[in-house]
Amino acid sequence: MPSPRRLIAGLATATVLALALAGCSANASTPGSGSSSETGKPVTGGSLVYLEHQAITGLYPPGAGFYPNGGIVNNIADRLVYQDPKTLEFEPWIATKWESNADATEYTFTIRDGVTFSDGTPLDAAVVAKNFDLYGLGDAARGLTVSEAINNYQSSEVVDKNTVKFHFSAPSPGFLQATSTINSGLLSSKTLDLPFEKLGPGNAANIIGSGPFTVDNEKIGTGLDLVARKDYKWAPKSWSNQGRPYLDKIQITVTPEASVRVGALLSGQAGLIRDVEAQDEKQVTDAGFQVYAAQTNGVNNGLSLRFRNEKLSDIRVRQALIAGIDREELVKTIYTKNYPLATSVLSKTALGYVDTKDAFAYDPKKAATLLDEAGWKLGSNGIREKDGQPLTLVVNEAAPQPRSFDALTLVSQQLKKIGVDLQILKADAGTYAKAIQDANQVQIYHSMVGRADLDVIKSQFYSKNRNTLLNRDNADQSIGDPKLEELLQAVASTADPKARIEASQTVQKYLADQAYVIPFFEEPQVFATANFVHGFSSESVGRPSFDAVWVDKQ
Numbered sequence: 021m022p023s024p025r026r027l028i029a030g031l032a033t034a035t036v037l038a039l040a041l042a043g044c045s046a047n048a049s050t051p052g053s054g055s056s057s058e059t060g061k062p063v064t065g066g067s068l069v070y071l072e073h074q075a076i077t078g079l080y081p082p083g084a085g086f087y088p089n090g091g092i093v094n095n096i097a098d099r100l101v102y103q104d105p106k107t108l109e110f111e112p113w114i115a116t117k118w119e120s121n122a123d124a125t126e127y128t129f130t131i132r133d134g135v136t137f138s139d140g141t142p143l144d145a146a147v148v149a150k151n152f153d154l155y156g157l158g159d160a161a162r163g164l165t166v167s168e169a170i171n172n173y174q175s176s177e178v179v180d181k182n183t184v185k186f187h188f189s190a191p192s193p194g195f196l197q198a199t200s201t202i203n204s205g206l207l208s209s210k211t212l213d214l215p216f217e218k219l220g221p222g223n224a225a226n227i228i229g230s231g232p233f234t235v236d237n238e239k240i241g242t243g244l245d246l247v248a249r250k251d252y253k254w255a256p257k258s259w260s261n262q263g264r265p266y267l268d269k270i271q272i273t274v275t276p277e278a279s280v281r282v283g284a285l286l287s288g289q290a291g292l293i294r295d296v297e298a299q300d301e302k303q304v305t306d307a308g309f310q311v312y313a314a315q316t317n318g319v320n321n322g323l324s325l326r327f328r329n330e331k332l333s334d335i336r337v338r339q340a341l342i343a344g345i346d347r348e349e350l351v352k353t354i355y356t357k358n359y360p361l362a363t364s365v366l367s368k369t370a371l372g373y374v375d376t377k378d379a380f381a382y383d384p385k386k387a388a389t390l391l392d393e394a395g396w397k398l399g400s401n402g403i404r405e406k407d408g409q410p411l412t413l414v415v416n417e418a419a420p421q422p423r424s425f426d427a428l429t430l431v432s433q434q435l436k437k438i439g440v441d442l443q444i445l446k447a448d449a450g451t452y453a454k455a456i457q458d459a460n461q462v463q464i465y466h467s468m469v470g471r472a473d474l475d476v477i478k479s480q481f482y483s484k485n486r487n488t489l490l491n492r493d494n495a496d497q498s499i500g501d502p503k504l505e506e507l508l509q510a511v512a513s514t515a516d517p518k519a520r521i522e523a524s525q526t527v528q529k530y531l532a533d534q535a536y537v538i539p540f541f542e543e544p545q546v547f548a549t550a551n552f553v554h555g556f557s558s559e560s561v562g563r564p565s566f567d568a569v570w571v572d573k574q
Contacts (some may be wrong), residue, residue: 173188313544321539
């Protein structure tokens with residue numbers, strides 16, 4: 021019998037979808053029906069219903085990594101440079117050219133003429149400097165954090181109307197790529213003056229960028245519209261659409277239930293959906309619809325073992341957990357070929373990847389031996405004990421990640437075979453946010469992070485970034501593993517490209533050798549489109565790009 025909470029969620033979802041679909045006739049075409057554009061030439065006009073898995077939580081670019089947030093920022097805020105999602109090469113966007121000094125402590129950008137924000141104000145060197153001063157330094161008084169994509173930022177210098185120079189206290193070789201990410205989305209001066217709470221739900225329409233879309237008609241928790249900016253004309257040269265977006269509007273509707281999203285797509289009531297769950301992919305493709313599985317090019321979906329917790333402080337226990345998890349069974353049972361088995365902390369498509377798969381081999385006999393050696397003996401109930409304490413560990417359900425609860429349930433069953441009791445934390449947002457910051461409440465953290473730059477490994481594990489290992493204790497600010505901190509800093513502060521790759525590979529090997537992580541799979545963002553939708557694409561870590569999307573008119 022469904023739980024009361026699930027029933028309420030289902031009713032809410034049905035209500036939201038009914039409201040959304042009541043006015044979506046502009047693209048409610050029958051899948052497979054004839055096209056008014058037989059030549060395949062894009063059609064301007066019309067709207068698209070896009071069903072999103074979750075609601076936005078905030079649109080401050082440095083904090084917009086959550087995929088629903090990033091999907092909005094990607095379409096309303098341009099960046100200085102563009103990173104090709106296939107080649108990962110850079111090309112001009114708002115900056116027409118750039119240069120840096122030999123040790124990557126100074127970068128100079130030339131800003132394109134004629135670009136304006138949607139409120140009509142000019143996008144010039146001064147406002148670019150203001151953006152990066154905020155993103156690079158933060159503003160604690162307004163609750164605005166430093167961007168994890170920017171390292172060693174010191175100051176900006178407006179050379180003239182079209183030229184801005186940035187200074188860094190130490191080499192910052194990842195800065196160019198940082199300027200291409202949604203974390204560096206360019207906002208108007210007025211928007212940059214807002215406090216954090218004015219950059220979140222309920223205020224999306226007031227967040228002014230220079231991108232191809234603006235926000236309208238926001239309904240907190242249920243969705244919003246992206247409206248085409250008809251004077252947009254400064255796209256990167258590689259974009260297929262060099263002018264205004266083809267569509268007039270994208271109607272984004274929050275639809276948590278996967279079956280409802282798929283049903284709306286297959287019936288023609290929605291044109292695009294995100295988070296097609298693995299078990300639904302075949303149904304979608306068998307019906308003749310297109311599935312897109314965009315790789316996120318970063319730290320793989322997996323577990324961070326919080327080694328400062330007493331139960332995990334012994335490396336033999338961490339090694340036993342790794343050996344006790346059959347990752348191949350996990351991927352084969354729950355996911356599809358779009359979720360390749362991880363062979364390192366980083367995806368094979370990530371910059372600097374090195375193969376460390378041997379460190380994650382499944383060997384339950386070895387796991388049992390390691391736990392015996394560490395003093396954890398099997399109890400009468402099949403769970404190991406030491407000094408009267410059971411080997412019980414808690415892992416968080418990661419709601420944004422695909423089938424997290426299902427995956428962790430299988431992992432729990434596997435670990436029980438070697439005498440480990442793994443409990444899964446399912447909690448409301450407030451309880452969850454507090455619990456994951458305490459290794460005495462959550463000892464194993466399920467997460468991932470996408471970014472197409474070597475700095476991504478620092479973003480995930482560095483103590484002043486995501487700190488997923490809780491290497492920095494939040495209570496006393498002490499560091500448990502100073503060597504890991506040094507290795508991560510080297511990735512972000514080494515100017516020589518070859519040496520920087522070597523620094524990343526050293527971190528990957530160190531994390532594997534210390535049994536700090538258990539990578540599961542290379543995480544994609546899985547979308548599906550109806551047959552009347554064309555031109556869909558995503559940026560370098562899988563966030564949707566709507567500039568070239570068009571629909572057949574009936």
